[in-house]
Amino acid sequence: MSRTISLAVIPGDGIGQEVVAQGLKVLAAVLPQDVKLETKHYELGAKRWHATGETLTDAETEQLRQHDAILLGAIGDPSVPSGVLERGLLLKLRFAFDHFVNLRPSKLFPNTETPLAGRPAIDFVVVREGTEGPYVGNGGSIRTGTPAEVANEVSVNTAYGVERVVRDAYERAQARPRKKLTLVHKNNVLVHAGHLWKNTFDRIGEEYPDVTTDYLHVDAATIFLVSDPERFDVIVTDNLFGDIITDLAAAVSGGIGLAASGNINPTGDFPSMFEPVHGSAPDIAGTGKADPTATVLSVALMLRHLGLEAEATRVEDAVTADLAERSGARSTEEIGDTLATRVSG
Amino acid sequence: MSRTISLAVIPGDGIGQEVVAQGLKVLAAVLPQDVKLETKHYELGAKRWHATGETLTDAETEQLRQHDAILLGAIGDPSVPSGVLERGLLLKLRFAFDHFVNLRPSKLFPNTETPLAGRPAIDFVVVREGTEGPYVGNGGSIRTGTPAEVANEVSVNTAYGVERVVRDAYERAQARPRKKLTLVHKNNVLVHAGHLWKNTFDRIGEEYPDVTTDYLHVDAATIFLVSDPERFDVIVTDNLFGDIITDLAAAVSGGIGLAASGNINPTGDFPSMFEPVHGSAPDIAGTGKADPTATVLSVALMLRHLGLEAEATRVEDAVTADLAERSGARSTEEIGDTLATRVSG
């Protein structure tokens, strides 16, 4: 009995192309014989936008939907006005495929740099809501460009949206040894959204009596992320706060070159999408300096999501071993080759 | 010719009482003979709310308005529902007195703890907008408490509000040796507000050709605050992003026990308000463990705002010397006494 994984690949811009190539290499190397991989590349991003003015057509969205999963490199280029590709492509996919769980693990691997003194034992995961908050695009301005301009941005939060992501976070917390879940919000100022988040968090928590809970305002959370990151196990938070604290979490746990993420639709109704947290880094694109490890770790998240738990662990173990033993600067390709060898060994 | 400073004092909750007492002690010690100090205490906060259900009456607001400045300790207690005192008292004052410049300097003093390896030379100031953004209270929910609830929060940004704070930040950047100003926003997602902020930043910048400018998304800014905080000189940002990054800034530069702030109305139409960034810390209230240094540094910001530049510097120098020479644990009062002696010496 064999299985086929149909994977959509969106390398995107800048270093996206290079890191995705290595991610695919490791993926091919780790898959067991009875799992066949079919990939289809979608050339979306800055170049395409310059050529056609399009970011993502309805037909492409429909094609992408047919795949089992999506691997994305990075989107963005200084030549494209800020927001065009982010909203027209990356966020459009997250919304179209209802990626309500934006999963971002943070782990301080051995032999990696952290700006923190004392190398704390960092090992937590952020469950960032992915389909609501101020990301919904529900803003606008009047008298734009005049001294009387008013520009608003609306954060939209629904019981439906909050409950499903909070429940997912409780499930993940319950499955971990420490079983601790922290809600991060700002319910002393954003009282309406905060009330919804906190009430939902407390109510769903009654179904998980073995999970220890905690609440932090987002500003306080940034303090603890640098002063006591060991206190965190699973964090659940909204789209914008999640965006901010996961970059900080990446920075303290080995840097953005190692931070993986999954844009997950846990229902399976739509393909989930896996991408490194880092951007397209146009300044180093083409130099072979990009670290593909974050993409490889995103591939591990994808494998786990697709039910290939043993393979996911093999990839993660390979990264751990590789980081522990590495020395000197290595090119994007060298890192990919080493990891591919390790997982197939 | 003598001058009188009429100061409103709001000690507030928890350690607010203790730290404000020390701040006043240092203030009294540093003022020259020809400056008279008149203080009036306002007992606002949790106790008052429990007793009367009131946070701040119109009559009190009117009385407070008559003062030259306000010194505030801390507001908040676990016995009061989240948001009641924050919105009914602290934010109400910031809005009533149009405190559009929320000034938060970050400096890593000698002999202080930082979670960062390598003790970077941190010395920057955040100019946080104080009267707009999602802090305006323009949110609400429908079907509250039901599975069909929708809770919205609106971030309101005006050309009027953005321009005045951006201009203030350029002035501050121009007055500093490095003359560098960084705008922090999220204009790839919050495109309407982001457009207003970025356009205003660029346009006003033409009037300050000697100021170097830079733009960072808020998520990237948190990375640099831990990996390269030396790159910052002056940061200007909106109310919510400013809330988040100034707590992080405090954490990396000696901790929240040292972080001072001024809620400033630069026009002088209303009294400005000075307060430590830390909260009321009910867990250590009454133990004498609270560090009054952040309050004392807030007093320095107040002195500078009132035109007493030499006295402001004397207080800051006293803090620097005190931190450099201290050893062992000291009580709230001991620190206050030492600083008072230093500034009058």
Ligand SMILES: CC(C)[C@H](C(=O)O)[C@@H](O)C(=O)O
């Ligand atoms: C590129 C941007 C739209 C995106 C976000 O804000 O979600 C990125 O910062 C991320 O965290 O994936």
Ligand SMILES: CC(C)[C@H](C(=O)O)[C@@H](O)C(=O)O
């Ligand atoms: C207490 C709270 C309302 C306040 C804020 O969010 O502004 C505090 O965090 C601060 O930074 O002064």
